[in-house]
Amino acid sequence: MTHATHSDGSGIDPVTTEIIRCALLQAAEDMNTTLIRSSYTPTIYEAKDCAVALMDRDHNVLGQSSGLPIFLGNLEECTRATERMYGPGVWQPGDVWVLNDSYIGGTHLNDVTVYAPIHVEGELVGFAASRAHWIDMGSKDPGGSMDSTTIYQEGLRMGPLKIYEAGEPCTLTHDLIARQVRFPQPTLGDMRAQVACARTGARRLAEIVRRWGMDTLLAARDAIFEQTERLERAQIAAIPDGVYEATGHLDNDGIDLGTPLHVTVKVTIDGDRMTMDVTDCAEQATGPVNCGAAQTVAACRVGYKLLVSGEVPLNGGSFKPLDVLTRPGTMLAAVEPAACQYYYSHLGLLIDLVVKALAPAVPDRAAAASYGDSMIVQFTGLDPRTGKLFVSQEATVGGWGAWESGDGESCLINNVNGSLRDMPVEVLETLFPVRVEEYAVRSGSGGQGRTRGGDGVVRQYRFTADQDLSLWWERSVTPAWGLFGGEEGAPPRVTLNPGRDDERSLLKANALPVREGDVLRCESGGGGGFGPVGHDTP
Template sequence: MDGIALEILWGNLISTVSEQARALQRIAFSPIVREAGDLATALFDAEGRMVAQAVTGTPGHINSLAAAGEHFVRHFPAGTLLPGDVLITNDPWLTAGHFFDITVMTPVFRRDRVIGFFGSTIHHTDIGGYGVGAGARDVHEEGLWLPLAKLYEAGRPNALLHDIIRRNVRTPGHVFGDLAAQVASGRVGAERLQALCDRQGLDDIAELSAQVLARSEAATRDSIRRLKPGTFHGESRFDVPGGTEVVLHAAVTIDAEAGEITIDFAGSTPQLPIGVNVVLNYTAAYANFAVRSCLDPELPNNWGSLRPVRVTAPEGSVVNCAYPAPVNARHVVGMYVPFPILKALHQVMPERVLAEGAGAVWTIQIQGKDAGGQSFTSSMFSYSGGMGARRGKPGPAATCYPTGIAAVPVEVLEAAMPVEITCKELRDGSGGAGAQPGGDGQRIGFRLRTNEPWLLNAVTSRTAEGPEGLEGGAPGAPGRFLVNGVPVSEAKKVVMQPADEVVLETPGGGGYGKAGR
């Protein structure tokens, strides 16, 4: 396949999966998906290998979705599928690491055979059980576990599975609304792929997939071969809900001859009794993101380009937890995975890395009854801190790194749930000083419009020590979680009173280089 034809087809594939993502965001019920973009969509070939991803989506979702494709194909061989089938799972160890992230796969049939799949993973606001916090004692307390299954069979709903979901969640209308959005977006992708095959006279995408994946892998290996070989170490420390310190240690080995990178997390904290543990899929997702963003961010992100990077961690560690470890707040640790890797890569390409940032987004889930007595449960995302500074630029303030989701507008939050935002402003000076200063965190306050006690699940981090600077840069300010002005550090749900005010002060990013240099 010549380069010009391949480039035209590649542009068509990116447009197709991006349209799938836009359809998902337009239809979704949840502000987390619709406004914040907490999602991933991708095209897979008939072997379950991710060929192309949309231009929007989080690294944790998209790279975990990439790992899920082959599990679906192995469990549902092509001969067992029918037109109209839609597949589903939220198995933490097969996909994105906790029950809230549900993956839906839509097979694409052409001339009575499967030629590919369109997959999506989104964060659902409710999956029953404990909720999004870290207080559950094992994974079975955390919500509904959906094994690899058919959500639709030959175009008809799997009645038993639908009923099981409906009986196990608090807000079935929202859950099924978001599932319907995933199903509809998969159909949009399938229709666009059929149109592409018609225009180009293709019976399938096997040759196109092989070309894209082979070239992506070769280009990635070539980029690695240009790096200094050796093993380089980095370490990051931070506190999680309840005050426990977590240590992530990464040994990054660059094999320039083979064009491969191995990242080993041996020496990291063992898995914890609270729900911040991370499955290896999610760890690998953010580890790959860290490498790819420094290596050559213009390369396609797919099965081929992910293949030269291998991620290992001791089973039973906080970044490769063993069943039945609780995992619902896995983002708290998972979003710190890039930082020890970046510290190791600083010894190889210092101009391409950044200082430590706030890390994980601060997540709030609220449950209760509004002033009219109507029950509600919802998650509120996008409470980000400051990013770390770069060698030549300051760190952006209040920016979700590494996850990349957007902030949900205050007006949308207040319209979607009985919450009143009392303040939302930058924490001036919370970024670390340096030749390039770190980004500032932010201060967000809220109370609920309710006449009854309500439940708060708050998942915070970096409240003991702020993010480290690089090359003499000062650390950023640590965060603070306040209830009525009193600092709180809890891994479990907290009972709140109607007039209580919650204030979140997210950390600032670390500075880069000594100030005045």
């Protein structure tokens, strides 16, 4: 079935436009469901460390599912980079590609993007892409290193590479990947789950094209993009013109533990346009807190979405009024051979800083800072129950900042990770040699204010076998600040063997040996408060 429409894309009725909009969004959700249900590792099927996007043939997002916000408008950079390298003729039916280069996609090597062109009757109509965390990329330590100093220590790095050609697997590429990682079977299983995700997207988009026709789809796309851009420009125009600025600091780079690293964002509002300038930040760090510029752009987009048209689904019309300025050679626009394993620590800080900078201009939309970081806990070793190597890596939830109309949320994943879930205790204890002795709200950790910040959590583990412990906990130098007189939240705290003679306090560690019976107590930070206590207005 087709609908008549003008060749210039005008004249499409709003009902058809809305039906197609919903169909595209549902196609992305179907892709996400396929990936999660087909994956082999709990990082994806339990924690949901993934995101998907459906794009048109010009690499604009048609639909993106719930997932990690840090990938907002970022997956298309992989297809764009491939086309820049090999030309538009590179896209052939049945091909599937893979890419994880930190300087192209912007993330660490564990975040692998799998993408495929979509053809209908021989014509390229779009792309389907997903990004998911693979549990090991062959880095110098299983799962990933907290003390890497170059990209070459972080594992297999792939530029655009075919893994399927004309619908058939590229067995040599599959073998190459399998030989570089410590868990070949589940890694290739997750890769094939991403391939299934891409094929689901291809089927769904082809169904839409065949039902409505390509002209109608393009007309609906243009209308959707125009609506989104118009809404965003109107919201920016309502913000007073001016230059707004905020600065914060990472604790350190994991190598030089005594040197905080600054991040400054300068936001300029000029009519219906917004510019975020992050050129004033620390130089490229020795430790793994760097990222490619593409991820910095994505983080700025998250901060933007928190304040501008957050209720509008992401599409190719999003971010048209936004410019992001980076400077090559900084930790927000790293170049080879910078280490990038913990690329998201400064991005979570950056997102909060965007909101802090604009808070004086939009106090009704701004929230105080959240606990901020993923707060990674990683266990690796040989499981005595199976004799096999294991890697358990999980993010820890914490408190979010308060805002004008309510308290901050408690025990919620940080704003970098969005739909990511913390690992269920039952799954953790079943799959790995650890026992969770306590999982509770860290009462009182949220900052006080007219509305108070959300609380963090306490998560205490007992090791049931000898293994190695790695930690990446952040935001003690710049804890979750309050706004308009609200107090800051409590900083994070991690203690190994609390109350024993060998008690240690630590926030970062790499492959630290722990023994059976040792205890790890993790306390995540709270969010900042909003407004002074006892006052009705900020």
